[in-house]
Amino acid sequence: MQLPVNPPILPMLAKRVSEIPTTGSWIFEPKWDGFRALVFHDGDEVLIQSRDEKPLNRYFPELIEPLKKQLPKRCVLDGEVVLARDGGLDFDALQLRLHPAESRVRMLAEQMPASIVFFDLLCEGNKDLRNIPFQKRRQLLEKLVGSAKPPLHITPATTELEVAEDWFRRFEGAGLDGVVAKPTEGIYESNRRVMFKVKHERECDCVVAGFRWHKKGERTAVGSLLLGLFNKKGDLHHVGVCASFTDQKRKELVDFLEPYRKNALKNHPWKEWATAELEMKRIPGAQSRWSQGKDMSWEP
Template sequence: MQLPVSAPLLPMLAKLVGSIPAGDGWIFEPKWDGFRTIVFRDREEILIQSRDGKSLNRYFPELVDTLLRGLPEQCVLDGEVVIASDRGLDFDSLQLRIHPAASRIKLLAKQTPASVVFFDLLCAGEDDLREQPFEERRKRLESLLKPAAPSIYITPMTQDPSIALDWFSRFEGAGLDGVMAKPIGGVYQPDKRVMLKLKHERDCDCVVAGFRWHKNGLGTAIGSLLLGLYDEAGELQHVGVCASFTMDKRKELVSYLAPYRDDALADHPWANWASSQAAGAGKRMPGAQSRWSQGKELSWEPLRIELVSEVVYEHMQGDRFRHMALFRRWRSDKRPMDCTYAQLEVAPPQELMEIFPHGG
């Protein structure tokens, strides 16, 4: 490709904040929950680049055709690949696209076609726009993609903090992750955390049913705690992990958890997943390899079902935490059987067309 902005290019990043920034000088956008992408087009060539600089073209063949039809002949844009359903954004369907079989990808492309939501313009024709203020890049983006082709969208924006807070609460049910805040006059800085993001945060009491050793401390440091919640049938379901500990805390946890390892597998509800064969055939269970694990060591150690911890999570993806939870404290005052899905706050779905009333 012969463009003023060359691939690979790492996207500009954001740092987490606890509230909407005060004062003028900010542009707010919904935070999308998909695959971050930088799209390069040079005439008949399209590159859908992932966050880490790799090509996503083979996984989203329908987007290659869409972008060739809907984008100007020479441009570079920053955005997010998403899949929308009648329940909102579907990250599970998005993950299924990263598959080794081309025939499977082709089938999924027809069944659950993807879209791209753009929120920045880095290059238009021969103009490198990265040193232009974001406000100007946004205006050029709106001019470039108006009217947008089907499956190509521009993210909503506002300079009104009250509208941003309304998005933060209303659009969660559609699968949006929170709100972004970007400096009006900011230039584009690849791989730098110069934007701000406000994300949802909730707490939950979970059963700690097992753990994994730290990759650099096998037998001497804890890597992550395996979390569970009881469903309506009384079965303990694996909902995710928490792993944000200092190395000192990881070592301390070894002795803390030691008494709960004795005879832990005898009546463990996940005993059937303990063997490597069962784990490999399981569905998102402890120790189960998948194409997302990339060969990482995922073997786990069971704990007696006696420990409860309070954790912080952002939101649910189906019946699991979408992202890794954060450990807050032990709850010795709570029974494991009281750790159920009923305690979770579930945001009602919000129609995506509320966000894109004129979308294709």
């Protein structure tokens, strides 16, 4: 590919905040619950790139031809691959699309086809648009894909706070993840948290089943806690991590967790994580298509 913006590049990120901003100049969008995707189109070449710079083409073959036919011959767009089922987004079903067997990939593409929702434009033709204000990029995006047909879509956007608040309340039941606020004059900054995101919050009591050392302080600082929930059969499923700690709290957690670590692996539900994976249990530590090359080791 020979574009003004060539792959791989890291997408622009969002900082989580507790409330939708009420002061300043913003463009609000729904926050989609899917896989972040940068789409590069140059003539007959199309690349769908994940947030961590991995190619997604083979997992979503049903998107390739629509992208070739509907997008300008030379462009780079930012968006989200989503999967809609039963009147809402289904992230669990979307995760099933990441399968190593080509035959199953093809079958799932027919049975559970994905869509892609665009929300930013990085380049068109020979023009790199990353340094122009988002408000202008949005206008250009609307001209490019505003009349696109499924499975291509453009995200709704508004400058009205009341509309954004309504979206936040109303769209949760449809599987959307919240609201994103983008500065109208903001440029596109890869790998920087220059947008805001307000996510729906749910509370539950989880089991702290393990932790990972902090990358800058192994044996001296905790990086993240691994959280789990038991199902009715007594299987402990990995449901997420907790990692938003101050440097001081990371150090304190080392001493706090130490008494619980003695013989912790002996009867740990995740001791045989490879077996759990075969039984379709959610566990940490396994190498996925997203985490290849990363250290996913953890401490019980």
